[in-house]
Amino acid sequence: MSDLNLSAVNSASARLLPDRAGIGLKPEHFEAILETLPAIGFFEIHAENYMVEGGPFHFYLERIRKDYPLSIHGVGLSIGGAAPVDEQHLNRLKLLLERYQPELFSEHLAWSTHQGHFLNDLLPVPYTQATLARVCEQIDSIQNRLGRSMLLENPATYLEFSESSMSEAAFITEVINKTGCGLLLDINNVYVACTNHQRHALDYIRALPLDAVGEFHLAGFATDYDSDGSLLLIDSHDAEVAPQVWSLYQAALALTGPRPTLLERDDNIPSLPILCAEAKQADLYLRAARQTKGAYHA
Structure with a gap:
């Protein structure tokens, strides 16, 4: 880790998310959250979605943030x-983080821009020394600019570079060792990618x-088949x-x-009670893990 990046990490917020389950904040649920204050971590x-100065998203987030931790x-x-x-x-991101002081900030190990154009997808990278140097430089720059450490999310992938x-795990390990960032471990992404590439999750x-x-992130996936009839899982976030x-x-x-665990749902969004019930299921597993703390072998 560079000296500059170490400074960024040391200035990060001391607050952390609770080791409970949370859900994505969706506009469909703004008013119900304020009315019922569900037992969400x-x-x-x-x-x-919040890189503007005002509007209804900020109106509701400012009120919800008073009662809940935020990622x-x-x-x-x-x-x-x-x-x-x-x-x-x-x-714009720095202004948003300064405004709401979230307990955690995270981003993807992926790319979505090329020659000034934004592509509405999270695309994979080749795991080479050149890519490693570039990703580490980017993360160092981001952490220094934001004045905080970040978490890097493992991707869901459908193809690999020759x-x-x-390996992806070795690449992520090197990035974390060199930059001091943390890991957002998306379990659904692991299952999707390992199934698609026929690896053991x-x-x-x-x-x-x-x-x-x-x-942790948890989400639903969709099932499809590629051109040769092989099973293909899609990280759809809609189930x-x-x-x-x-x-x-x-x-x-x-x-x-x-660890803090997010239940992701970005399409086919159900009612707030249904999402909260799914979060409660994650809380049961978290409670069991807490009761057996000390018996882990990483």
Whole structure:
């Protein structure tokens, strides 16, 4: 980790999310949340939805933030891209973080911009030494600019680069070691990617720097088939968490102990009570992990 990046990490907020389950904050639920104050560990927002000065999103978030911890998740920094991080985007992000002082901030190991154009997707990167140097430089720059450490999320992937010279887990480990960032371990992404590439999901998790896990993500996936008829899973965020993902989550908790856990739903969004019930299921697993703390072997 560079000296400049160490300064950024040391100035990060001392507050942390509770080791409980949270849900994504959706406009469909703004008023119901304020009326009922559900027993949720935290809320998470996508930063890009709040990069304006005012409007109804800020009106409700300012009120909800008074009662709940907050995680802010970015989808637009394009950390894996060839170009430097967009300074205007980074400035807007810094203003948002200063305004709400979230307990955690996270972003994706992916790229979404090219030659000034934004692509509405999170695209994979080749795992090479050149990519590693570029990603570490980007993360150092982001952490220094924001004055806080961040979590990096493992991707859901559907193809791989032939020029990759290291595994994804080894790449992520190197990034964390060199930058001091943390890991957002998306269990659904692990299951999707490992199924698509015919790898063992728990072996992948064991190969990661599990002490760096600051948050879990859980979500639903869709099932499809590729051109040769092979099973293809899509990280769709439009369904409840699958039983296979719940099982993998329990196995991960046995390795890490309890961590803040987000239930993601970005399409086909159900009512607030349904989302809260799913979060309660995660809380049951977190409570069991808490009761067996000290028996973990990462």
